[in-house]
Amino acid sequence: MPPQGEDRELVARMSAGDDAALAQLYDRWSRPVFSLVLHLVRDADDAEDVVEEAFWQVWRQASRYDRSRGEVGTWLLTIARTRALDRLRSRKRLREEPLTPVSLGDSDSGGATLGTDDPAARAEASERRTVVAKALQTLPKEQREVLELAYFAGLSQSEIADRTGQPLGTVKTRTRLAAQKLRECLGAYRNDQEGGS
Amino acid sequence: MSRDVSHSEAMELLSEAALDALPPDDQAGVVAHATGCPECGPALIALRDAVAQMAFAAPPVTVDPVRRARVRTRLMARARADLSVADTPSVAGELADAPGGARDSARGGTGQGPRVIAGRGGPSPSGGPRRSWGMVAALGWGLAIAAGLALVAVQRRAASDERFFTTERRVLLARVDALRDSVESRDAFVRSVTGHHISSLQLTSGAVRAPWAWMFWDHATNTWTLVARDLPLPAPGRTYQLWLVTRKAKISAGTFSPRPDGAAEVQATYALAADALTAIAVTDEPAGGVPQPTGALVISATANRPGK
Secondary structure, eight states: OOHHHHHHHHHHHHHTTOHHHHHHHHHHHHHHHHHHHHHHHOOHHHHHHHHHHHHHHHHHTGGGOOGGGOOHHHHHHHHHHHHHHHHHHHHTOTTTOOOOOEETTOTTTTTOOOOOSOHHHHHHHHHHHHHHHHHHHTSOHHHHHHHHHHHHSOOOHHHHHHHHTOOHHHHHHHHHHHHHHHHHHHHHHHHHHHHTO | OOOOOOHHHHHHHHHHHHTTOSOHHHHHHHHHHHHHOTTHHHHHHHHHHHHHGGGGGSOOOOOOHHHHHHHHHHHHHHHHHHHHHHHHHHHHHHHHHSTTOHHHHTTTTOOHHHHHHHHTTOOOSSOHHHHHHHHHHHHHHHHHHHHHHHHHHHHHHHHHHHHHHHHHHHHHHHHHHHHHHHHHHHHHHHHHTSSTTEEEEEEBOOSSSOOEEEEEEETTTTEEEEEEESOOOOOTTEEEEEEEEESSOEEEEEEEOOOTTSOEEEEEEOOOOTTTEEEEEEEEEETTOOSSOOSOEEEEEEOSSOBO
């Protein structure tokens, strides 16, 4: 079964009260969700809370999931991002965070990489990472910048205009072009995935 | 609150809505319009799917596997508690709905249940047999209730034991995870310094016990991996900060401190055009880092002729 199909089945089982399905979904998605959330909140304790609450929200709202409104992964990552940005805003550190590397020898991490129990999910995440990186590389730098500021910093269009010193109209145009180009670039990947179902 | 958004306006705002970058009223207005619009609805979904993929552009991170297992354990405990809460009312309901059940018995000992049941037995001039049957019925219900409560208690104990052993199992699995992930981490590290897309620069210093470092730049994933050795420990309150230098800017790639043996491996993700990099530098800065370099240069390399 293709990954999206497995995710949908897991959510269907969760809506029927199958907690093992929640565990499986967590094993499949905890790596990218942790990566995204930690990248946004920059604090391991906060990230832990946000990840837990994101998966908990998925468990509680599984019966409301509507396949026609997007993939499970999109839904989960959107929930996680929203909660992470909420946490970030509540800390009022949104504009103070420098780009922070992750040390391979970080004593707090024990030097180990976040794992998942699902090797297929690992491979899929790795492939997606490459595909997305290549898709972003195709964007002009200024378009990529507005997209990253909107997605990873949660900035509004006006805030991006302030940050970059560009007119609001320019920011809006760049955002629109960037999102559409990203959609086109990733469309082939998504179609490949669905083609396998 | 949401405001009315026209079709043409919604089409203009779909990308921003996909990023949740609109003011709340506009966001709600666009979503409300798209929900019922055969053109905007699918377009918004497709844009959201594409934008959500950006999550994979976040660099893979190191997280303590025990931390990950802890989140999993807490989630599962919450889910089971959620399920047991959903089940509990039905058990209580069965008991309470039964004639003379727990809910009735709790009514200040009025004995209404047994009396009603006894009443169904028909008239009895003396009232003696009716009372006896009533007492037997009450006793029966009492025993049934007690047995039911005992069963619930046993089930709860079993659930508690299961949670305990599940947690223990998770801890053991986390240790296995840690070992496996440690191997994977090392594999990933090797991949990040080898391969077709990697450029490398050697950083040098003029100090007596010269620190040295290599920076590996994976152009495919925009991953920067610094491997440094023989770095002196920064003074208390100080840290090292890594910089990607272009003609226009000095971009912070974060702060780090070497281990006691002077070794450090640092990774960061930042997209740069292939010809934009002019230098790599590590400077000594106040703890927490600074927006632009202010401290002494510890180690550096120019990127005029990066090795391939």
